[in-house]
Amino acid sequence: MEKKSLSIQIGQRLRFYRQQRQLSLDDLASLTGVSKPMLGQIERGSSNPTVAILWKIAAGLQIPFGSFLVRNPSIKILREEEQPKFQEYNDLFEAHNTFASPGVPFETYRIRLLPGCTHLSSPIEGLKSITVHSGTLTIEISGESCTLQKGDAISFSPATNQVYQNLGDEVCECNQVIFYTIH
Incomplete structure (x- = not known):
């Protein structure tokens, strides 16, 4: 777009x-x-x-970030070229919003981190779940670092900053689900 x-x-x-x-x-x-x-x-x-x-x-x-990017929340099929996306860090980080709907307290993303990418994610209230589909993802949460390989998954409270890194030689692709805490 x-x-x-x-x-x-x-x-x-x-x-x-x-x-x-x-x-x-x-x-x-x-x-x-x-x-x-x-x-x-x-x-x-x-x-x-x-x-x-x-x-x-x-x-x-208290709405999903992707709510700003979705044209019609009733769409059930989102072709890759229709998925709202944003890129940062000289295009080393790319996130495609694959689901967000107003009033629904979660959203999903398909994320690509090219080799050498470091991405800082701000704190939010809720829960994140990430599954790695290719490559290697190193993530630091509250000073604790862990490395995820293909097929590995992690869930955590993103109440503090998180640092996502691709320290490997190949593209890291993962899915992220964010569940928001509703007050």
């Missing part, structure tokens, strides 16, 4: 969730820790928010 149309879509989804909850921009700023002017720019589609900003907004609204 083109960057400008993605920004417009994110803005429309943000406005929908804010209005659905009958929140002003000031209320939303208080909930999320994102400034009112930035939220206004995002809603108008005039700002391309970072992944970190979107995570803060999603956490404040």
Whole structure:
């Protein structure tokens, strides 16, 4: 999806969730820790928010991050080219959202880490489950490091920062499921 149309879509989804909850921009700023002017720019589609900003907004609204990326939540089949995705770290990290639906407290991702990739994931309330399908994933959670090979899985509370690394020579592919704590 083109960057400008993605920004417009994110803005429309943000406005929908804010209005659905009958929140002003000031209320939303208080909930999320994102400034009112930035939220206004995002809603108008005039700002391309970072992944970190979107995570803060999603956490404040208690919705899955992928809710901003899904055009029609009733879609059952998502072809690879239709899956919302984001890339970071000079395209060494790539995440495809394979399921997110408003009102459902979990979402799934297909993740690729190219050799040499280090990805920092911010804390959220809930539970993460990761299954490695190829390559090797080294993950550090609360200072504890573990290495997962093909077929290995891990689940944990992501209440602190996590560091994901591909220290190997081949692409690491894994699936991630995030279950959000609803208050």
